[in-house]
Amino acid sequence: MKPVIETRELCRFYGAGDTLVKALDDVNIRIDPGEFTAIVGPSGSGKSTLLQQIGGLDIPNHGKVLLKDKPISEMSGKELSDFRRDHIGFIFQAYNLIPVLSAAENCEYIMLLQGIPAAERRERVLSMLAQVGLEGREDRLPGQLSGGQQQRVAVARAMVSQPDIILADEPTANLDSQTGMELLDMMHDLNRNEGMTFVFSTHDPKIMERASRLIYVEDGKVIREETRNG
Amino acid sequence: MGLTWKLALRNILRNKRRTTLTLLLISMTLAILIFTDGYMRAMSDVMVRSATRLYPGDGQIHHVDYLAERDGEKVISDVDGHLQRLQSTEQIASYSPRAMDFAMVSSSANNLAVQLVGIDPQLEAGVSKLESSLVQGEYLSSQGRSQQIMIGRPLAELLEVDLGDRLVVSVNNYEIDSVDQRLFRVSGIFQLNSKFYDEALIFVPLASAQEMMGIGSNVHEIAFNFVDESLSSDESLALWSELSGPQTIAEGWTTLMPDLATMIGLMDYSMLIVATILFVVAILGVINAMFMSIYERTYEFGVVLAIGTRRSSLFVLIMAEGLMLALISLVLGSILGAIAVEITGAVGIDYGNMDISGVALAEVLRPEITIGQFTELPFSVFVMTMVASLYPALHAARIVPAQALHKSL
Ligand SMILES: Nc1ncnc2c1ncn2[C@@H]1O[C@H](COP(=O)(O)OP(=O)(O)O)[C@@H](O)[C@H]1O
Ligand SMILES: [Mg+2]
Numbered sequence: 001m002k003p004v005i006e007t008r009e010l011c012r013f014y015g016a017g018d019t020l021v022k023a024l025d026d027v028n029i030r031i032d033p034g035e036f037t038a039i040v041g042p043s044g045s046g047k048s049t050l051l052q053q054i055g056g057l058d059i060p061n062h063g064k065v066l067l068k069d070k071p072i073s074e075m076s077g078k079e080l081s082d083f084r085r086d087h088i089g090f091i092f093q094a095y096n097l098i099p100v101l102s103a104a105e106n107c108e109y110i111m112l113l114q115g116i117p118a119a120e121r122r123e124r125v126l127s128m129l130a131q132v133g134l135e136g137r138e139d140r141l142p143g144q145l146s147g148g149q150q151q152r153v154a155v156a157r158a159m160v161s162q163p164d165i166i167l168a169d170e171p172t173a174n175l176d177s178q179t180g181m182e183l184l185d186m187m188h189d190l191n192r193n194e195g196m197t198f199v200f201s202t203h204d205p206k207i208m209e210r211a212s213r214l215i216y217v218e219d220g221k222v223i224r225e226e227t228r229n230g
Numbered sequence: 231m232g233l234t235w236k237l238a239l240r241n242i243l244r245n246k247r248r249t250t251l252t253l254l255l256i257s258m259t260l261a262i263l264i265f266t267d268g269y270m271r272a273m274s275d276v277m278v279r280s281a282t283r284l285y286p287g288d289g290q291i292h293h294v295d296y297l298a299e300r301d302g303e304k305v306i307s308d309v310d311g312h313l314q315r316l317q318s319t320e321q322i323a324s325y326s327p328r329a330m331d332f333a334m335v336s337s338s339a340n341n342l343a344v345q346l347v348g349i350d351p352q353l354e355a356g357v358s359k360l361e362s363s364l365v366q367g368e369y370l371s372s373q374g375r376s377q378q379i380m381i382g383r384p385l386a387e388l389l390e391v392d393l394g395d396r397l398v399v400s401v402n403n404y405e406i407d408s409v410d411q412r413l414f415r416v417s418g419i420f421q422l423n424s425k426f427y428d429e430a431l432i433f434v435p436l437a438s439a440q441e442m443m444g445i446g447s448n449v450h451e452i453a454f455n456f457v458d459e460s461l462s463s464d465e466s467l468a469l470w471s472e473l474s475g476p477q478t479i480a481e482g483w484t485t486l487m488p489d490l491a492t493m494i495g496l497m498d499y500s501m502l503i504v505a506t507i508l509f510v511v512a513i514l515g516v517i518n519a520m521f522m523s524i525y526e527r528t529y530e531f532g533v534v535l536a537i538g539t540r541r542s543s544l545f546v547l548i549m550a551e552g553l554m555l556a557l558i559s560l561v562l563g564s565i566l567g568a569i570a571v572e573i574t575g576a577v578g579i580d581y582g583n584m585d586i587s588g589v590a591l592a593e594v595l596r597p598e599i600t601i602g603q604f605t606e607l608p609f610s611v612f613v614m615t616m617v618a619s620l621y622p623a624l625h626a627a628r629i630v631p632a633q634a635l636h637k638s639l
Contacts, residue, residue: 048635055536057536057631057632057635058630058631058632078542081539082540083538084537085537085539088538089537090533090536090537092533092536095529095533098237098530099530100237100241100243100244109534112233113539113540157537158537
């Protein structure tokens, strides 16, 4: 099977000299389609940096990132921006949504950039918001939704643009454990039912348990990988 | 694109206080510019009118060589021809021929150098304020020979004379090339409220002056006023050459009173300085407000860039926010400016004969509305706001998503 994402000797350093931080140090990972993978490690271990690299948000100092065999780390500017729009879904820890747009409008946003016709946009948004359990709340502004609901909208927004992979950087870190578990279960359902590939980071042991595969990072290095059944 | 406008509008409504202050800053800038323009226009009009309509007139005709040395021999010989041309020109409201030369005036107390001016009293009354400035006695009543003479009050005090007292005037007679002396009796005392005119000019009937000077029916100057005084500052008018004869030249106050023209020019210059200061303050204010709104949204911009928004779209969004602020302010500022000009125009600003560089402001200032105040000025304020938006917009477009997302978490 062709991997969705592959990194080769991926390095990202911040600062220089005495203050040099090796946020990623020779990282070689591979994500296959349909995976539900957790990147696990303590704070400052390089999880966010890794997700930014494989999502084409930042350029590596060394090595490359391949998405479906295409070296995205070599693209630049508008190319990369359009590439992210069409192939990558992002979910961040919090404040994912544009505060002046309603839940539905936030979901529509990327499709608007993609130039998808209005009728199709509307249809995809409504069905996806229903899938994440937000039926009837489509016209609420982010400020009128709870933290968990906002994260659900973020998941829905990532889903509707039909990317190759969704990258979620500690999506549950700002939620209480109950709500966090629910969000993760919902993502897992989308993974199983829609076949969407998810990579998310966490340092919460309970959240890790849901992952079908675990990549442990520490000091910018992958120290262990683990695959689970179920 | 609809999305950009929707986002821009909702974004500027996000922080209502900041938006209100920014709108006020821009619209007040425009309103002050409009008012200052209306005020400066009124001020320069009043200054010009106060100066020209006091005595000199909007324009004057002389022998081409007269003004260089005020040589009494350089006369306008075809007086009737000139007067007929003035008479038949629609834009001309009034005119007055004047025979004038340097003279000595003597009373029992004093001898003083003055300028003797012979006038047609009726015609002169249409051009200058001489008749209405009479404070004692009577205005000249005939243009034929008589002993009537009008002098300014300060001159009367210097000469220590009163109404009815005798004065001897000596002036050069060009026909016989020697001094002609005549006796006059003070028939009127005027006060034009100009030190120069009040101390230096003495008026006698035109025929008396012409006879004393030995210039026949010739004159040295024909002063005239336009129906529409604003024409007088237009040096490109064909009228100037139409009124000139082969040996004579018609000129407006801009050439005749270069000091006044310079002062009016200085007022345009002050308007420019006021505008520049306002613009600098407003630009800094707008940049500051927009930067604050962008700093607050750094993380948000990091997210929208991450999910695939192009940098150019972010740039366009911030410019659209600036554009909306600009458009709303233009409407607001134009209304405020119009109200300010209308109110002060209706009430009038009274300087009570205040003297600005020797020109007494003889009228109440009434700021005027012009089309330019609602075209050029709003346009320049619009351009200013868009220029001020440029820097914040470029800054927003240069946000690095990885950094924006890292910093804020
Ligand atoms: N934009 C940045 N500038 C400087 N240092 C950074 C930046 N992003 C991350 N780092 C550093 O790189 C290391 C890894 O950070 P990060 O990837 O955010 O870790 P994690 O997400 O696992 O907490 C940390 O030491 C962090 O301070
Ligand atoms: Mg992190």
